[in-house]
Amino acid sequence: MKRISQLSMLIILFVLLYFLLPFSKEPPARESMIFFPLDPNVTFTKAHTRLVLEPKKKNNEYVLRWHTTSSLDRKVYLRQDISLIFADGRLLGTLSKWKENSQTLLQEKTVTEKNSRLFQAISFHYGEIHDGEDIRSSQKMSGDYLYVIDSAYSPLMSFRQAKTTEQKKWENVLKQTTRQFLDYKTKQLANHFSIREKNYYYLYLPELMVYNEQPFPDLSMEKTQKIIGSLWEGLYKNYFLGIKKKNGTIVSPIGSTMPVIFISKDYTYLIVLFETRDGEQIQLIQQIS
Template sequence: MKRLSLLFILLFVFVIIVQMFERPARETIMFFPIDPTVRFTNAQTKLSLQPKKKETRYVIDWIVTSSLDRTAYLRQDISMLFANGRLIATQSKWKEKGKNLIQQKHVEQKGSRLFQSISYHQGELHNGDDIRSSQKMSGDLLYVIDSSFAPLQSFRKPITSEQKTWANTLNKQTQTIVNKAAKQTNDILQTDEYYHLYLTELVQYNEQPFMDLTTNETEIMIGNLWEGLYKNYFLGIKKQNGSIESPIGSTVPLILIKKDYSKLLIITETVDGELVVLKQLLEFTQ
C-alpha cells in the first residue's frame, strides 16, 4: 500500500514537472528586433454603434483583427478603449503558432461620448536562437450622440452643422479631462524639453518616422513603449504607495519624449485622481 502511495506521489510530481516544461509561451509583450521581411497583411480596430438601445443604454461593437503573412511562434494583440478621455475597457489575446487573431467585445454605455480605441499587434518569430518581431498599430474613433433632443446616432467625421457642434463639444470635454494631467506635469517638469503626444495619436507613426528618427529607430521606440505600457499600465498601474490599481477610469496616457531621445515618460491620472509618471530609458541599438 505504501509503495502504491509513493508511486502515485512520484507520478503526480512527474506530471507537474512535465506540465511546467510544456507550458505554452508566456502571455506578455516583449519587444525584439524587427524582422523587415515580415509584415501584417491586416491590422484593424473598428468601433460601431448598434442601432437599438437596451433600455437607457446603447451598445458599442468593438472588433480587433489582425493577420500576419506567416505563422509566428507567438501572436499577440492588445487593445484599449477610451470614452471622453478615460479608459473604459481593454482586450487582449494571444496564440501560439498562429497568424490570425480576432477579438470582439460589446460595451454598454449611455450619454454622448467620444470613443477612441488603439491596438498594438505583434508577432514573435523564432529562428533557432534568433528572436525577431513584427508589429503594427491600429485605431478608430467614433462620436456617439445620445440625447433626448436628437435621435441616437454615430459618426467618425462630422458633416452636418449639428454633428459639428456635438463633435466640438465632445472634443472639448475630452481635452479638459486629458489636459488636467498635462497641466500637473508642467509643474514638475521642464516640458519644453519634450515632444508631447497622447497615446491615441501614436497610430500615425505606423507609416512615418518620428521627428529626427529613422524608421527603424521609430519602430524600436514604439516597440519598447508598448512593452512598458503593457507591463506598467495595461496590466495595472503601480501607485506611489506600492499598490497596483486597475487602469480602468484612468486618463489617456500622455507620452513625453525627451528631445535628445534619452528617455520617455508616460503620464496618466488614475480614477481616484493620483498623477502617475512612468519613466522609460531609450536605447536604439539592437
C-alpha cells in the same frame, strides 16, 4: 436502488452543466510582451480596429461593438494583440489575446454606455518570430474613433466625420471637452513631476498611431519603430496589466486618464504620465537605447 438513481442523475447533471455552460477557452493575459529587433521580412497583411454603434438602445443604454483583427503573412511562434478604448479621455476597457504558432487573431467585445461621448480605441498587434536561437518581432498599430450622440433632443446616432450642422456642433463640443480635460490633467501632471514641456515632444496615446507610417521628427523609421515597440512593452506591463501605486498595491487601469507620452528631444528617454481612477499621479520613465 434509489441512492444509485440519485447519484446517476447528479453525474448526468454535472456533465450537462460542464458542456453547456459558457466558459473561456482562451489563455489568461501574458505577463510580458517583449520587444525584439524587428524582422523586415515578416509583415502584417491586416491590422484593423473598428467601433460600431448598435442602432437600438437596451434598457435606456446604447451598445458599442469593439472589434479588432490582425494577420501576419505567415504563422509565427507567438501572436498577441492588445487594445484599449477610451471615453472622453478616460480608459473604459481593454482587450487582450495571444496564441502560439498562429497567424491571425480576432477579438470582439460590447461596451454598454449612456450619454454623448467621444470614443477612441488603439490596438497594438505583435508577433514573436523564432528562427533557431534568433528571436525577432513584428508590430503594427491600428485604431478607430467614434462620436456617439445620445440626447433627449435627437435620435441616437454616431459618426466619425461630421456632415450635418448638428453633427458639427456635437463634434466640436465633445472634441473640445475631451482635449481640455486631457490638457488640464497633463498640465497638473507635468507640474507635479517638474517636467518642462519645451524639452519634449509630447502626444496622447491614440495619436501614436500616426507613426505607423512616418518617423518621429529628425529620427529614422527604424529607430522610431524601436521606440514604439519598447514603449508598448512598458505600457503593457505597467499600465495595461495593472498600475502599481506608491503604497505597492496593484490597481486596475480602468477609469485612469489617457496616458500622455513625453519624448525627450534628444531621444535619450521618454516619460509616460497618467492619473489613476482615484486620483494618484503616476510617472513611468523609460530609457531609449
